Amino acid sequence: MTIRVDVIRQAGAFTLAAQFASEGRVTAFFGRSGAGKTTLVNLVAGLLHPDRGRITVDDETLVDTGRGIDLPAHRRRIGYVFQDSRLFPHLSVRSNLLYGRRMTPRVERWGSLEATADLLGIAHLLSRRPGALSGGERQRVALGRALLASPRLLLLDEPLAALDEARKADLLPYIERLRDEMRLPMVYVSHSIEEVARIADTMVVLADGRAVASGPVAEILARSDLRPFTGQAEASAVIVARIVAGGEPGVALVDHPAGRLSVPGLDLPAGRAVRLRIRARDVALAVGEPGLISIRNRLAATVTGLAAADPPMVEVRLDAGGDVVMASVTEGAVQALGLRPGLPVTALIKSAAFDRMSLGPLETDNPQASRLDT
Amino acid sequence: MTIRVDVIRQAGAFTLAAQFASEGRVTAFFGRSGAGKTTLVNLVAGLLHPDRGRITVDDETLVDTGRGIDLPAHRRRIGYVFQDSRLFPHLSVRSNLLYGRRMTPRVERWGSLEATADLLGIAHLLSRRPGALSGGERQRVALGRALLASPRLLLLDEPLAALDEARKADLLPYIERLRDEMRLPMVYVSHSIEEVARIADTMVVLADGRAVASGPVAEILARSDLRPFTGQAEASAVIVARIVAGGEPGVALVDHPAGRLSVPGLDLPAGRAVRLRIRARDVALAVGEPGLISIRNRLAATVTGLAAADPPMVEVRLDAGGDVVMASVTEGAVQALGLRPGLPVTALIKSAAFDRMSLGPLETDNPQASRLDT
């Protein structure tokens, strides 16, 4: 799915002027509070209208002020999970969930009330009114309601912010299944880099109403010029590897050109490509043999550059089998190890450090996956 | 501040029956969505009333159904930042912020509109109406409004959930200053263990309307029987160490009985005690002398136990200078290193892995700090 946006919209003191094209199956809108994420999502949904510009999804023009096109929201078939849940207060949870279903042609429906409610953990709430739900419960019902309308594109505005970690961990795989099995394209608004890295393949970084960057998640997260927007602590690389047979139960062995990794918490069949986010702060470096230590994941790499980050940390860029990997180490360590460009090193990555939030299977037809086969 | 709660309240299908006493300066209410956190906070605020039971804060009885006491909300002087921001729609942001101020006796006021607005990054919004704010902006105004009423106790119901990482990183130190400098007691509802570990000294774990555990944060997080509630990936230890002179700029050297650590991102004077959260997944173990690796923080420790966690991970409990530290390693590593109780090991902790969210100074009068001097 390709989303092309080139719009200008002014309201009060805030001007949104965003231009980008996103090729990904899941596009993340990322940016600080007040950057314009919700405004942009509303424009895509058809709830706000641009002063000038156009938005297309694949070949369909949603709005084009030049040509006088503006498809009304209800004809866009774009699902929207609002930042505030906006449940219908006069309807039971069940009726809320089923609201959009009536409007969907029978052949295009997918999912069922029971399955969705079970998955979201709201099956026991079906006969309640929204007024008697907790904050997180409301948000889950809102998600179910949008899904059961079987949209062609799903907009999620910080859908997990109100949820606890355990619930998040339950829901993320479901969102992935929507992405991979239902092939449901999504726009995902979040300020959690973990979530973005796990779910999205493309991201658009917004700041002050402007799209300051857009592109593949791995590229954006690796760009140090975007660090002010994406966050220092979150410098990270996203690498793609392929699952091989032979892991112990609950651990997947994955092959990467630079070495073999064992990744806990991944339960996918051999042959499947996966996306792994490796945060710079989770990578340690060894020069020569590291000794008897518990870190068993090792990638052979070469230092390609050193960049000063927040003192005293230094960001070491590595080439690991063609992928960029970063390590965040102290200046002291740089000196002690004599790190310099060209030096071969071993990147040490704890198995436990693969973030559960950012582990996910790759869309099977993602072009990144094919690289592994060459 | 001591908060004692022993209440029963039934509404619809949900019964809250919580009993606990919290001694801490900051008490976290922690639990899954729908566990009853908001309900409990409302009881403390005086917005809901227990069917039976009592709530006292220090020596003051807020409500006691037995004695027929029920202090009205407006006389409790308890600030409340709601999960939904509840700004007054008819007032400007400025008037919202100043609303509670008029009611506060002049001598008890602290903070100023300008300083608070600057800190919360809402100074440019003062003349707006709440209707024209983004989700995160609303939440910041709500926080400012509660603070400017100069409460004696502040209830924060997931105050940071709607905020981006950068904004969270800005606000957390402010909340700490409220805790340490203004000595403002707080109840903090959150499902982020990082935040809880950083802010709170006591935590109450809620599940299905019951307080399943309460006590010092470090203790609760270390208890493996509570892992179903606190989350597997989040197993962590909280250790207390004291800052010593001699760190490079931006890195604090801290002394712990088991060794010296350098911690980036801590800017506190020497002599100050700090609280460090060390997540099990960030700790690697070495048996014998490790090779030339970038991990420079090493604590001398002894294995005290091995506990199976989510396969293939094993949680290794360590005694490091009297503090419990945990390391999460794979079964493969346990075998390779021959880990067993009694084995002396070196705990390796990357400097970069200290979570910015969970780094914070200790309340100066915290009893844990005095242990360091013995």
Added chain:
Amino acid sequence: MFDALTPEEWEAVHLSLRVATAATVGSMPVAIFVAWLLARTRFPGRALLDGFVHLPLVVPPVVTGYLLLLSFGRNGPVGAFLENTFGIVLAFRWTGAALAAAIMGFPLMVRAIRLSIDAIDPGLEAAASTLGANRVFVFLTVTLPLMLPGILAGAVLAFARGLGEFGATITFVGNIPGVTQTIPTAIYSYTQVPGGEAAALRLTAISVVIAFAALLASEALSRRIGRRVLGK
């Protein structure tokens, strides 16, 4: 008190109920539509429509009745048209009394409904539209149910007003026992002759009782709706 009613008075009570009910029920769809137009749309002539809706409040009922007589009477343009085209006669029929009551209660109903519409969060309607509901469906499934408190309040006002309507009714359809004589016009007759006060007060008490019953019913209904709509 009740068994002291003459058959003619019983007829008046019966007729009043019929008139007030018909007026309330009949004007409701129109009032809902007009309220929605006024609250949610901008069109040229909107202010004029708004003013027009309020006219029956301002214009003395007798004048309203007279204007009705001129236009809806058998010789009036609208009345003649209705009679020739649909065979509907309003003048000097209970239907005319219902029309008069409907018109007098109309501004009350429209205002109450408008207030309810204004209180609806447009975000809910937006949410419905993203779920595929077109404007009409959004209106029927979201706006209308959330308007119920206003509709109910408006209906109570209009019903009560319909029970009490006198000036326009007697001027438009007269005071013919069993045909157009409602409680208020019957009361009027009594007040115009010596010794009629007791009968007038008795009839007044009856309409008060009826209105009270309607009010209690509406309050009960509104509590149910309130629970449903606002989850209270």
Added chain:
Amino acid sequence: MFDALTPEEWEAVHLSLRVATAATVGSMPVAIFVAWLLARTRFPGRALLDGFVHLPLVVPPVVTGYLLLLSFGRNGPVGAFLENTFGIVLAFRWTGAALAAAIMGFPLMVRAIRLSIDAIDPGLEAAASTLGANRVFVFLTVTLPLMLPGILAGAVLAFARGLGEFGATITFVGNIPGVTQTIPTAIYSYTQVPGGEAAALRLTAISVVIAFAALLASEALSRRIGRRVLGK
């Protein structure tokens, strides 16, 4: 049209404005209080109060006027009390006309305000109380401002009703040119003589114009309030 008004008619116009304004302004605090009682409290006799408020709608205006005469006349219990205690005389004064108009418009005002109160999120009042505001202060700074749309709507209805009020007024304070003769009583006189229609319609047009102006003003105000209250 306007210069065709006789001085007496001008007086009636002037008096009508005064009566309708006084009725609206004077009854507003009471209406706000009663609406609040009905919407937000439960007490024994609440249903009775609710019914009582609606009475002026149901009871024919002439009867209302007659009951006013009996109780607020100089010899009536309330009237005598008011005169002896405060020196306030209502009978045959414009103040009596204002009282009649206020009573007739009261149910309309109360209902509109109640609807607005019901639409207020109690969470906002709870928030205010955690900021230290006591019940009165919460009411003044949160509830009352958020009620403004309803107060305004109620005021427009009551004002319009006051301009059009006839039956209760003439029965209570009669028709004394320059003292109690309002536009509707003047209109009524015209309708009672053959050939008086033109004059009646002329006066009607004037009250329509006045009501229209009030309506436009209220709409402008309500747009401002709407922007403020709902951030629209």
Added chain:
Amino acid sequence: DVTVFAAASLKNALDEIAADYREETGKRVLVSYAGSSALAKQIEAGAPADIFFSADLAWMDYLGERDLIRKDTRETLLGNAIVLVAPADSAATLTVEPGMDLLAVLGAEGRIAMANIESVPAGKYGKAAVESLGIWSAVAPRVVQADNVRAALAFVAAGEAPLGIVYRTDANSEPRVKVVGAFPADSHPPIIYPVAMTTWSQNPEARAFFDYLRSDKARLAYQKQGFTFVAAGS
């Protein structure tokens, strides 16, 4: 059924006559009571009235001019008188005569209650009578007009107005007022109630009841209410 449009002040008399008629003939008579003006305008607008019984000459003339009544049936049936009344407990004594001192009885701010002096017959007659006594200009500012004679009577009965001018028929039946004096019949135009059949009426029964209205039985009913029976031509 016969439909009669009658001035509201005739209710008691006509109700009794209609009941008698029904007893005698088994036929039902519907009487719509309202102000003469409203009735006349309704007849003009096509109301289904067979008989118009007015309290006012002007409105009967109005219909006559428009050929809405059968002029050959028009007849003056009843007469009435106007009297000066005061509350029953009033000490006022007055003789109705030219130049009488009404203001003395009214006191500093008392008012005299009358029906509307321009539009309601009782008011018009009252005004003419007071004018003929030569004191209208003094009395005029003190007049409080009601929309009908019953409301004027109520002002006096409630003690709000020290004096009032009303029909004798009303005064006689109201215990809370007493008649202070009667105005001479020549001090005002004759107070008469005309009746006629409408041109619209095709109802053969109407004629029968129209005749019954002039019967001796009916006459008793009118007189019981205090009207004088003045059937024209008789």
